[in-house]
Amino acid sequence: xxxxxxxxxxxxxxxxxxxxxxxxxxxxxxxxxxxxxxxxxxxxxxxxxxxxxxxxxxxxxxxxxxxxxxxxxxxxxxxxxxxxxxxxxxxxxxxxxxxxxxxxxxxxxxxxxxxxxxxxxxxxxxxxxxxxxxxxxxxxxxxxxxxxxxxxxxxxxxxxxxxxxxxxxxxxxxxxxxxxxxxxxxxx
Amino acid sequence: xxxxxxxxxxxxxxxxxxxxxxxxxxxxxxxxxxxxxxxxxxxxxxxxxxxxxxxxxxxxxxxxxxxxxxxxxxxxxxxxxxxxxxxxxxxxxxxxxxxxxxxxxxxxxxxxxxxxxxxxxxxxxxxxxxxxxxxxxxxxxxxxxxxxxxxxxxxxxxxxxxxxxxxxxxxxxxxxxxxxxxxxxxxx
DNA sequence: CCGTAAAGCTAATACTATTAGCTTTACGGG
DNA sequence: CCCGTAAAGCTAATAGTATTAGCTTTACGG
Numbered sequence: 109x110x111x112x113x114x115x116x117x118x119x120x121x122x123x124x125x126x127x128x129x130x131x132x133x134x135x136x137x138x139x140x141x142x143x144x145x146x147x148x149x150x151x152x153x154x155x156x157x158x159x160x161x162x163x164x165x166x167x168x169x170x171x172x173x174x175x176x177x178x179x180x181x182x183x184x185x186x187x188x189x190x191x192x193x194x195x196x197x198x199x200x201x202x203x204x205x206x207x208x209x210x211x212x213x214x215x216x217x218x219x220x221x222x223x224x225x226x227x228x229x230x231x232x233x234x235x236x237x238x239x240x241x242x243x244x245x246x247x248x249x250x251x252x253x254x255x256x257x258x259x260x261x262x263x264x265x266x267x268x269x270x271x272x273x274x275x276x277x278x279x280x281x282x283x284x285x286x287x288x289x290x291x292x293x294x295x296x
Numbered sequence: 297x298x299x300x301x302x303x304x305x306x307x308x309x310x311x312x313x314x315x316x317x318x319x320x321x322x323x324x325x326x327x328x329x330x331x332x333x334x335x336x337x338x339x340x341x342x343x344x345x346x347x348x349x350x351x352x353x354x355x356x357x358x359x360x361x362x363x364x365x366x367x368x369x370x371x372x373x374x375x376x377x378x379x380x381x382x383x384x385x386x387x388x389x390x391x392x393x394x395x396x397x398x399x400x401x402x403x404x405x406x407x408x409x410x411x412x413x414x415x416x417x418x419x420x421x422x423x424x425x426x427x428x429x430x431x432x433x434x435x436x437x438x439x440x441x442x443x444x445x446x447x448x449x450x451x452x453x454x455x456x457x458x459x460x461x462x463x464x465x466x467x468x469x470x471x472x473x474x475x476x477x478x479x480x481x482x483x484x
Numbered sequence: 485c486c487g488t489a490a491a492g493c494t495a496a497t498a499c500t501a502t503t504a505g506c507t508t509t510a511c512g513g514g
Numbered sequence: 515c516c517c518g519t520a521a522a523g524c525t526a527a528t529a530g531t532a533t534t535a536g537c538t539t540t541a542c543g544g
Contacts, residue, residue, distance in 0.1 A: 111509060111522065137501065149502080150523050158501065214456040226459070248462040249470035253445065255457070256471060260448020261440070268402040269443070271414070274436040282437035282484070283444060289481045290474035299491065299540060325532065337533080338492050346532065 112146050116154045119144065120164045127165065127206025135206065137161075162210060167222035169207035170215070173200050174228035181232050187288045189236045194258055194284045201262040208262070230255075237291065246296040253290070257283055300334050304342045307332065308352045315353065315394025323394065325349075350398060355410035357395035358403070361388050362416035369420050375476050377424045382446050382472045389450040396450070418443075425479065434484040441478070445471055 122144055127135040137158055141148040155161045180196035181189050201208040215222035233254050237247045261283055263269075270276055310332055315323040325346055329336040343349045368384035369377050389396040403410035421442050425435045449471055451457075458464055 114522080136499095138499085146522095147524060148500095149504095149525085152502075153522055212451070212455045212457065214459075245462055245466075246470075248460055249467045250474075252449070252452070252458060252467045253471045253474050256448035256452055257441065257445040258448070259452060260444035260446070263400070263451060264440070264444055264447060267400045269400065270440060271402075272436055274433055278433075279437045279440045282434075283441045285483065286438075286441050286475075286478035289483075290478045293477045293481065295473065295477075296470070302491080324530090326530080334491095335493060336531095337494085337535095340533075341491055 112144060112150075114144060114146065114150075114154055116164070119151060119154045120161065120168055123161055123165055124168055124204075124207050127210070128204050129206065132206045132209040135165075162213060163216055163219075163222075165207065166210040166213040167215070167219060167225065169204065169211045170222060170229060171225040172204075172207070173197070173211055174225045174232070176200055177229055177232040181236060185236070185239045189239065190288055190291070191284050193232060193236060194254075194280075194287070197258050198262055198280060201266070205266065212259075240291040240294065242291065242294055246294060249296075250291060250294065254287060257287060300332060300338075302332060302334065302338075302342055304352070307339060307342045308349065308356055311349055311353055312356055312392075312395050315398070316392050317394065320394045320397040323353075350401060351404055351407075351410075353395065354398040354401040355403070355407060355413065357392065357399045358410060358417060359413040360392075360395070361385070361399055362413045362420065364388055365417055365420040369424060373424070373427045377427065378476055378479070379472050381420060381424060382442075382468075382475075385446050386450055386468060389454070393454065400447075428479040428482065430479065430482055434482060437484075438479060438482065442475060445475060 119140070123135060123140055126140055126143055130139065137151055138148050140161075141151055144151075155164070176196045176199075177193050180192040184192050215226050217223070230251060233251045234247055237243075237250045237254075240250075242250050261280060265276060270279070307328070311323060311328055314328055314331055318327065325339055326336050328349075329339055332339075343352070364384045364387075365381050368380040372380050403414050405411070418439060421439050422435055425431075425438045425442075428438075430438050449468060453464060458467070
């Protein structure tokens with residue numbers, strides 16, 4: 109029997125694929141091991157346990173989100189940048205329903221790459237707000253508002269929390285428009 | 297041995313207390329049964345299973361939230377009402393960290409009380425927006441923005457997603473102020 | 485006061501993660 | 515070329531989760 113040749117990286121990457129397929133909460137070591145053609149306990153040679161796996165998945169997803177937000181913001185400013193980054197955020201969450209929730213887990217302070225990815229993602233938003241003349245505490249507050257509004261919308265949408273027939277895409281556009289007017293008329 | 301005398305209601309209420317103590321995700325039938333002084337399978341005489349328990353917990357928490365939002369809105373209008381209801385929302389989430397996440401689960405269409413509680417909670421927000429001159433589709437979008445922003449803030453706060461030292465209470469005040477200006481300058 | 489329905493129990497099944505300890509593979513140095 | 519060793523895989527065992535089946539006992543109403 110040839111060896112599977114796993115590494116921590118391949119395990120985490122396959123976990124990400126699996127999570128997107130079956131959902132973040134139904135990601136299980138048993139299913140992951142089966143997917144990788146290996147017995148369940150063998151995974152422990154590459155990952156400390158399921159909690160550590162979630163943490164690494166969080167780092168992976170955060171890095172991906174940061175990259176996409178940065179790319180969406182490139183070459184844009186003001187309301188254009190705001191709309192593009194918000195859309196990229198929601199797009200990632202919809203394309204990766206298993207990875208996205210992992211993003212919410214706070215980084216392990218001992219994982220510099222994870223911390224850096226988080227800072228890059230926040231930085232992409234922060235940069236947009238400079239275009240609105242916001243900096244210092246105001247920019248921090250405005251960044252938190254952006255993250256709260258966009259993440260909250262994604263979470264409610266995923267949970268089926270929008271019962272009424274009103275089109276959800278249009279509500280999202282209105283949300284981003286609302287952020288734009290809030291930022292243009294910010295009073296600290 | 298006297299009988300414990302459980303009912304579906306007492307089981308769900310104790311589940312709510314337990315969830316607030318140990319966290320929503322660590323609510324377990326074993327711990328609940330121990331708390332109620334009963335063997336684990338006995339719970340199945342009152343609740344269909346853990347999923348149904350979560351659903352009933354969601355109905356309970358939604359009704360409580362709706363009551364508190366309605367109470368906070370009473371006798372207020374405009375920005376005052378907005379601030380009071382947002383504060384009540386966040387206050388409930390912080391006082392009931394186990395119940396609150398259950399709120400996110402969509403109501404079972406076959407549970408009229410749950411549906412009514414959800415509508416009451418949304419109605420409390422909707423009513424405030426009439427004070428801003430918003431109705432129809434605009435009110436739906438604005439309600440979704442309110443829920444998204446406030447829930448998102450609560451979720452990020454609970455997850456430890458706000459790393460910077462900037463005071464979180466003040467950021468929340470700024471979020472609500474931002475909603476106020478967005479609503480005052482709404483363009484549909 | 486006794487029959488019955490419900491409320492509780494024990495036992496068993498099928499999952500989950502985790503640890504211990506063994507076997508085997510692959511690879512690098514003599 | 516071979517062989518020693520570290521890592522990669524395995525099986526077995528433990529402890530926790532939910533769930534179902536089927537039995538016993540309690541409480542209550544006719």
